[in-house]
Amino acid sequence: MSDFNVSSRYASALLAVANDTKQFDVIAADVELVLKCFLTVKELKVAINSPIIKQEKKLQIIEALFKNNVSDKTLEFIKFVIKKNRETLLLNIFKRFIEIKNHKLGLSDIKVKVAFDLSEELKGKLKSTLENLTNKKVSINLQIDEKIIGGFIAEHENTVYDASIKHSLDLLKKKLTQGDFILN
Amino acid sequence: MAEVRPDEVTEILRKQLSGFENEIDIYEVGTVLQVGDGIARVYGLNKAMSTELVEFPNGVIGMVLNLEEDSVGCVLFGESSLVKEGDQVKRTGRVASFPVGPKMLGRVVTPLGEPLDGKGPIDFEKYMPIERKALGVIDRSPVKEPLQTGITAIDAMIPIGRGQRELIIGDRQTGKTAVAIDAIINQKYTHSEEAKKYGIQPVYCVYVAVGQKNSTIAQVVAKLEEHGAMEFTTVVSAPASVPAPLQYIAPYAGATIGEYFRDKGEHALCVYDDLSKQAVAYRELSLLLRRPPGREAYPGDVFYLHSRLLERASKLSPELGGGSLTALPIIETQQGDVSAYIPTNVISITDGQIYLESNLFNAGMRPAINIGISVSRVGGNAQIKAMKKVAGTLKIDLAQFRELEAFAKFGSDLDKSTQKTLSKGERLLEFLKQGQYEPVPVEKQVVSVFVGTNDYFASIPVKDVKRFEKEFLEHVDLKYPEIFEEIRAKKVLSDELIEKMKSAVTEFITKFKISE
Numbered sequence: 001m002s003d004f005n006v007s008s009r010y011a012s013a014l015l016a017v018a019n020d021t022k023q024f025d026v027i028a029a030d031v032e033l034v035l036k037c038f039l040t041v042k043e044l045k046v047a048i049n050s051p052i053i054k055q056e057k058k059l060q061i062i063e064a065l066f067k068n069n070v071s072d073k074t075l076e077f078i079k080f081v082i083k084k085n086r087e088t089l090l091l092n093i094f095k096r097f098i099e100i101k102n103h104k105l106g107l108s109d110i111k112v113k114v115a116f117d118l119s120e121e122l123k124g125k126l127k128s129t130l131e132n133l134t135n136k137k138v139s140i141n142l143q144i145d146e147k148i149i150g151g152f153i154a155e156h157e158n159t160v161y162d163a164s165i166k167h168s169l170d171l172l173k174k175k176l177t178q179g180d181f182i183l184n
Numbered sequence: 185m186a187e188v189r190p191d192e193v194t195e196i197l198r199k200q201l202s203g204f205e206n207e208i209d210i211y212e213v214g215t216v217l218q219v220g221d222g223i224a225r226v227y228g229l230n231k232a233m234s235t236e237l238v239e240f241p242n243g244v245i246g247m248v249l250n251l252e253e254d255s256v257g258c259v260l261f262g263e264s265s266l267v268k269e270g271d272q273v274k275r276t277g278r279v280a281s282f283p284v285g286p287k288m289l290g291r292v293v294t295p296l297g298e299p300l301d302g303k304g305p306i307d308f309e310k311y312m313p314i315e316r317k318a319l320g321v322i323d324r325s326p327v328k329e330p331l332q333t334g335i336t337a338i339d340a341m342i343p344i345g346r347g348q349r350e351l352i353i354g355d356r357q358t359g360k361t362a363v364a365i366d367a368i369i370n371q372k373y374t375h376s377e378e379a380k381k382y383g384i385q386p387v388y389c390v391y392v393a394v395g396q397k398n399s400t401i402a403q404v405v406a407k408l409e410e411h412g413a414m415e416f417t418t419v420v421s422a423p424a425s426v427p428a429p430l431q432y433i434a435p436y437a438g439a440t441i442g443e444y445f446r447d448k449g450e451h452a453l454c455v456y457d458d459l460s461k462q463a464v465a466y467r468e469l470s471l472l473l474r475r476p477p478g479r480e481a482y483p484g485d486v487f488y489l490h491s492r493l494l495e496r497a498s499k500l501s502p503e504l505g506g507g508s509l510t511a512l513p514i515i516e517t518q519q520g521d522v523s524a525y526i527p528t529n530v531i532s533i534t535d536g537q538i539y540l541e542s543n544l545f546n547a548g549m550r551p552a553i554n555i556g557i558s559v560s561r562v563g564g565n566a567q568i569k570a571m572k573k574v575a576g577t578l579k580i581d582l583a584q585f586r587e588l589e590a591f592a593k594f595g596s597d598l599d600k601s602t603q604k605t606l607s608k609g610e611r612l613l614e615f616l617k618q619g620q621y622e623p624v625p626v627e628k629q630v631v632s633v634f635v636g637t638n639d640y641f642a643s644i645p646v647k648d649v650k651r652f653e654k655e656f657l658e659h660v661d662l663k664y665p666e667i668f669e670e671i672r673a674k675k676v677l678s679d680e681l682i683e684k685m686k687s688a689v690t691e692f693i694t695k696f697k698i699s700e
Contacts, residue, residue, distance in 0.1 A: 002253065004253055157228075158230050159211070159213075160212070160213050162208065162211065163208040163209070167209060172196070176196065
């Protein structure tokens with residue numbers, strides 16, 4: 001089975017546990033914390049993924065790290081995954097967990113690129129526009145990239161809403177040179 | 185490129201930049217996970233369609249072939265070294281398609297429709313998807329018009345009809361391409377004023393070259409140009425040097441132009457040279473896409489690969505305009521082995537095959553057609569009546585000859601009737617020899633087949649048969665042009681006409697000088 005399928009199964013199982021035990025918020029917060037931990041501390045990821053380190057050792061590491069920081073259920077889940085020899089997928093499982101959770105709650109994390117920082121008013125406007133476009137509750141992850149010259153580029157799942165000046169100039173260049181026969 | 189005038193530029197600039205504020209370009213993207221060997225795995229592109237074209241950076245175009253749960257598998261039509269992991273891939277929303285239109289004629293193009301002949305951009309009419317479902321039963325009608333190849337052996341014994349699929353199969357260096365090229369050159373007549381007068385509709389040709397050498401393709405184009413056949417022909421070129429995905433789609437692209445003419449109620453002939461190389465290209469990309477291999481490592485759908493292509497050849501019903509698309513697929517066998525996987529598949533799909541043999545070729549029998557095992561399953565209905573009448577016994581005569589051929593070395597020890605069969609067979613085989621790029625019009629074929637089957641060659645030595653035929657045709661052309669005229673116009677042999685032919689040939693035999 002593909003990694004994607006396996007991660008989805010584990011993630012939905014964790015989500016089901018969270019719902020059953022009514023600890024949804026707690027577990028969701030735990031997952032984000034663990035994920036952040038894994039992403040920021042490279043050594044942790046390497047250690048957990050390493051095939052040389054024995055399973056007991058990995059369990060001890062997890063225990064020592066997260067015992068006081070996350071809820072019992074989350075800890076139990078991580079240990080379970082390690083016992084099933086799926087620790088390499090742990091990161092994917094948590095990512096899928098967040099994706100599935102957001103999908104269920106109708107939340108969406110949108111990456112927006114702008115050329116310069118926006119005023120609060122503009123941000124609010126942008127947010128409401130994007131919410132209208134996507135029909136979801138939007139949280140904006142703003143990035144500043146001077147290369148786009150002006151306008152914005154919003155990425156929602158696989159769709160890009162591109163209103164940047166750079167893109168317009170690129171289109172213009174293409175049109176003028178007529179280099180690409182495929183785009184009429 | 186055409187000149188760009190400054191005022192035009194300003195105009196376009198204004199157009200592009202005006203309304204800039206409210207113009208948001210919405211497109212869908214994915215990320216390249218893995219790339220190599222002309223294949224890219226792309227994460228995202230959730231809504232991508234099968235065979236949709238996608239755009240990679242640096243102008244590389246790809247086509248979606250595998251749709252998986254979390255990723256899509258794309259084949260690249262360009263250099264895979266220009267694509268890196270993590271690159272953004274854009275959907276185009278357009279399935280792979282090919283430009284069609286009358287202006288495509290006379291051009292050499294890639295399987296994506298880009299011109300290769302340096303004659304500038306093509307003013308095509310529209311794009312048509314390269315993968316189209318073949319027509320159903322209701323939309324078709326039986327094959328009934330002949331497609332003259334100009335090769336006497338084929339037109340007399342293995343006739344091809346418009347809308348038929350006739351396989352040309354044989355080892356390397358047996359003249360497969362030559363047969364197809366001759367067939368294309370012979371369509372020149374259908375574009376003439378004279379043909380129009382006799383109600384013969386023009387046939388537009390497509391020559392699809394898959395996995396061949398660039399030099400071979402250049403030679404074919406030069407030959408077509410030399411014989412004035414290029415003006416009604418499109419050459420789709422996917423030489424061995426281009427990536428496998430382009431070789432894979434080339435025949436479909438060729439079929440698309442053919443279908444354009446067919447759907448307009450016109451007639452088209454499509455030569456796929458050759459499908460074994462296309463199958464190899466498809467095997468390559470299937471294995472790279474990790475599809476499970478089957479017999480000879482071809483994927484499971486290699487039969488469908490060819491059947492869906494050749495099913496597109498068809499004769500339309502009168503309600504749909506009565507157009508036709510004839511397919512002449514070519515298959516190269518290894519050491520004459522027709523029981524290999526691809527040859528058996530294609531033999532079973534097509535309506536007959538022309539089998540070329542290397543030992544016949546080496547024995548000087550050109551075209552090297554093995555008449556015994558070559559068949560045409562539907563073309564018989566399409567033959568003109570005159571030809572049907574004279575060619576009726578030709579195949580049987582040759583079959584009888586083949587049966588007795590082994591005894592030929594006993595020479596004079598044989599009885600009279602055997603000797604007669606042998607000498608007739610030898611002369612018939614001799615007269616079926618024909619030079620390359622020398623297509624013979626059907627009325628001349630009828631007259632010479634008449635001479636052959638009625639045993640007028642009996643008194644002529646084998647080495648003089650070809651000369652006799654040539655001189656006799658010239659003689660008829662000079663003294664009895666009405667014979668050709670009548671066959672051309674009425675397409676039947678009346679009793680008077682037969683008598684006239686008989687007297688012409690008996691008269692000529694007495695005049696003919698046998699060489700020393």
